[in-house]
Amino acid sequence: AQSVTQLDSQVPVFEEAPVELRCNYSSSVSVYLFWYVQYPNQGLQLLLKYLSGSTLVKGINGFEAEFNKSQTSFHLRKPSVHISDTAEYFCAVSDYGNKLVFGAGTILRVKS
């Protein structure tokens, strides 16, 4: 079965600084990988996804993630964050099937 580990529960960062949110997964088969964002008191929104092809994936709001098969990682990055990026971010994995498994989430706090 798949599992997802998000290595940081909270990440504080100053506005306009770069940020990386770390995600590791385990699976016995090849996977699809996702990052979702949840703004306060809202539902989840897809940021980006890796299905196949280029290991660098670009998403909405200037975020990108890199799939590293050898390290079983899918870290999320943004070169310059804004106050509006304050939210909780979830990494998720699917093993080509229909089940989607989520990590525990990382709260990104952007400070001015």
Place this chain on the structure above:
Amino acid sequence: NAGVTQTPKFQVLKTGQSMTLQCAQDMNHEYMSWYRQDPGMGLRLIHYSVGAGITDQGEVPNGYNVSRSTTEDFPLRLLSAAPSQTSVYFCASLRPGIAEAFFGQGTRLTVV
């Protein structure tokens, strides 16, 4: 296009009461699922369905029942609510093959 619709948005129950959380989708997706979200634990899968008449348990199924009589609807039933079921519940409809999830806005349930 409504996507995934959950009702109600908020609910307070007394211990031992029963209720049904409603979920409907208009994307003709076969796969639907229910998650609960608790602080620091991410989204945990309660039950899922791969089509009308077919349901299965997820990671935390105890205390919950589901049924799937149509492709569109996937209600979640709490037969005898307990304080441990205080949580935010999300219904999701998954895009076939790649498990990309479309979420409802959530139901915030408090059991007192």
